[in-house]
Amino acid sequence: MNLKIIKSPVIIFVTLLSLWALWTLWAQAQPQQRRARPSDNSAQKPAQTPAKTGAQTQANFDKLKAQADEAREAGRLEDAIGFYRKAVAAKPDWVDGWWYLATLLYDGDRYAEAIPAFKRVTALQPQAGAPFVMLGLCEFRVGNYDNALGRIRQGRQLGLRNNQELDMAMRYHEGMLLLLKGDFETAQNLFTTLSYENVNREDLIIAHGLAVLRLPMLPSQVTPDYRDREMIRRAGFAEHLAAQKNQGDARQEYERLAADFPKAPGVQYACGRYLLNQRNDEAAIAAFKKEIENSPSHALARLQIAFIHMRNKEPEAGLKYAQEAVDLHARLPLGHYVLGRILFEMGENPRAVEELETARRLSPNEPRIHFTLSRAYARAGRKADADQARETFARLNKIAEEAAAKGFVRGEAIDENSEKAKPDSPRQ
Helix, strand or coil, X not given: CCHHHHHHHHHHHHHHHHHHHHHHHHXXXXXXXXXXXXXXXXXCCCCCCHHHHHHHHHHHHHHHHHHHHHHHHCCCHHHHHHHHHHHHHHCCCXXXXXXXXXXXXHHCCCHHHHHHHHHHHHHHCCCCHHHHHHHHHHHHHXXXXXXXXXXXXXXXXXXXXXXXXXXXXXXXXXXXXXXXXCCHHHHHHHHHHHHHCCCCCHHHHHHHHHHHCCCCCCHHHCCCCCCCHHHHHHHHHHHHHHHCCCHHHHHHHHHHHHHHCCCCCCHHHHHHHHHHHCCCHHHHHHHHHHHHHXXXXXXXXXXXXXXXXXXXXXXXXXXXXXXXXXXXXXXXXHHHHHHHHHHHHCCCHHHHHHHHHHHHHHCCCCHHHHHHHHHHHHHCCCHHHHHHHHHHHHHHHHHHHHHHHCCCCCCCCCCHHHHCCCCCCCCC
């Protein structure tokens, strides 16, 4: 899934898919030529009438367009770029010309130059997703990561009209950008979809490893001589197999990883999450406890243990771990949320409300916090607060569902859907 590997097929595919629609839209948008008004002074012959000016401009554009198309089709890309630049200067609303110019620059690794051309396409075609994604890919290549993520997400929301190659590139790059932001679970979700679709690339496997080990890096930074490359790759390969539902081999790879790197930070936590997804609670708890031994300040390992106990109707057993997590990282919303839920299950409602309100303050757009808080308010007899919390939950949950319908599912360190989920059956 290296962009250098897939970019030419992407450009060819997107261009062929888009040209007809873009041309049709352009043709429909063109104003009809206005007839030139006759001169009031027939004796005075103007240097050039408006009709002649318009005809000459159109003729000049037609010539540039023909030259640009001919150069592109002949493989003379530098000439084509030059002619397309002149053609869009002559007709600034020529969508196809801007698209060809942008994609030719992109295909020539001239990403900084392609950015303004793709921006022009997005301005002329604001409802088309592909130009936004391509703009995001250019922003990624020049290191404008925040801009890149915003453009890619905008393109995804608009849709790519079954453009499979570009869709795969979009998901992979969005996942990489989320790695840099520390949103490892959402990145993992995106990489999982690619593995499930049988994408087998080395950089995708490395990306999996970075996500499960919670390392905010790009796969390109894990060079062949990088110190922890073997560990990262093996963790990624194990998760790659799990994403492909090959659970038997995935389990073996995770077991070998834990045996060969027993003290490496993050390894036991990654193994624990895999075991938890397979509903092997006892083994998962053991792995999380080993992670705490290796990384004493690991809050998420404690919260995983706490949540397992709560899910299994043992909130008292999980209280210690949730409290330790909050003490270690007071500004972690998930810690206050899990602690609040455990206190709620134990019947300590005033403390539960306090923790849940702290979680809401730290993460006001998290639907599940508002849902649990509505229950705590109702138990406390605070009907107005409970109603407001339920309304907020409904609004935020609707937003999340709409995003999921467009292909974006945010990952969670603790997946509450696992409370009722069953493990995948390993392939025989």
